[in-house]
Amino acid sequence: MLVNTVLENSAQKYPDKIALVCNDERLCYKEINNKAAKFSSYLIKAGIKRHDRVAIFIDNSVESVIALFGVLKAGATFVMLSASMKPTKLNYILKNSGASFLITNANKFRIVKNSLKNTDELKHIIWCASEGKPIGLGEAKDEKAESFWESIFKENSKPNPKINSGPIDIDLSNIIYTSGSTGDPKGVMSSHYNVLSATRSISQYLEINDKDIIMNVLPFSFDYGLYQIFMTFLCGATMIIEKSFAFPYRIIEKIATEKITGFPIVPTMAALLFKIDTLSKFDFSSLRFISNTAAALPFTYIEKLQKLFPMAKVYSMYGLTECKRVSYLPPKDIDRKKDSVGIAMPNEEVFVVDEDGNEVGPDVIGELVIRGANVMQGYWKDPETTAKVFRPGRYKGETLLYSGDLFRKDAEGYLYFVSRKDDMIKTKGERVSPKEIESVLHSMDGISEISVFGIPDEIFGQSIVAAVVLEKGKKISGKDIKKYSTQNLEPFMIPKFIEFYKEFPKSTSGKIDKKTISANYMKMFVTPNSEAIK
Structure with a gap:
């Protein structure tokens, strides 16, 4: 099974159901699937090859969702980039990934133009412009630059019936660039089966179903935001997307009016929510769960969220881009395990080991090691770092992820984050x-x-x-x-x-x-x- 099949299966099962809401646009599963298929056909005609990398440099939008599924349908690998990225970093990633296509917004023209030095493998730039009008920005790279919507509807192109031939689940679906210790970003390689394993496991413990409506304000360049798409489409649910949490009051209004059932957040979003004095006037009875990762959610925050949203379960979670998610704290255990980041998610094992790699006993501090199909493939073009972090496991072909995080695990198997190895303070x-x-x-x-x-x-x-x-x-x-x-x-x-x-x-x-x-x-x-x- 490939990542793009989460869209294709739901398009077949729920063709006319609203899958995506963005500003005034409401697209059903059938529409998204058809547009992604047409875009895939365009990419194939433009010369994209299996395993090629396609950089997507767009704000959260309908275009970014269609683009990533179109890339996958064409058998290629997408690289989702932060919409706020600056030219120096964009140039590094374009060169490092060897992207052959770049999909971006017209309003990023100057940033893109200043990031193209020595990007010899980049052959095509596709610009997202309103109303499907070509915008004539070919000077940024070459005469092949054109409009996103123009590429989809050009010559009334029809979906290519053979676009799914070739890719298999061990192929790369995407590369996510994260901060590196050397200063240069590291590209975490995710296969189709890695993504699907993590998607299924997280959807299972969050109990996501086709009745859910997910509010996502997290950037798609952040794996936490990206996976909201995969989980939503896997389960036939609906996702409402916003570019950011810059206007909290607007998001709060939508949670009430759109009857949101799931709201993924990070601690800084919670801090902003607590500053809104008028939350009590809204009806949040539809909200079924609130999830958190990226940084630990302080217990005081959890208590405040429980008071503000009494009908919602709060899921405190811990994860790494290198495996997507590690653990979650079941809501029923919050009061008795308030400092814990929970237990290993379904279809995964975790260990705490000493410096020699031996598993330690309960409440002994050591490095967290993760085992499972959600452990990614390593770092793009960085075999040395890959060998340090992704190490051979017990069975042939198995890889263990050495997290670099210090943890302890209690006698019941609940995990407690202590520190990053390099964050520990040595004093007195x-x-x-x-x-x-x-x-x-x-x-x-x-x-x-x-x-x-x-x-x-x-x-x-x-x-x-x-x-x-x-x-x-x-x-x-x-x-x-x-x-x-x-x-x-x-x-x-x-x-x-x-x-x-x-x-x-x-x-x-x-x-x-x-x-x-x-x-x-x-x-x-x-x-x-x-x-x-x-």
């Missing part, structure tokens, strides 16, 4: 988890968001810094935080410096950009906005 002879400090300080009334990291200290090895965003209207001093820390943390875990922010820099996927925060802090070390706790 102790190893300190930033996550543990963040969890404690999150429970302090008035703190909205927090990011903890270490800076060099000649005496103690490292000093602890807590960067804090306060809730609107709250006034808390560094001394207040020190007092709370003293009451709730061991002495060696108390932050030495407190840095107050109006808001944190965020990644395109909504995660707090801790690297940027710590790097900026190192430049200024202690500013007038900081309070050293002594």
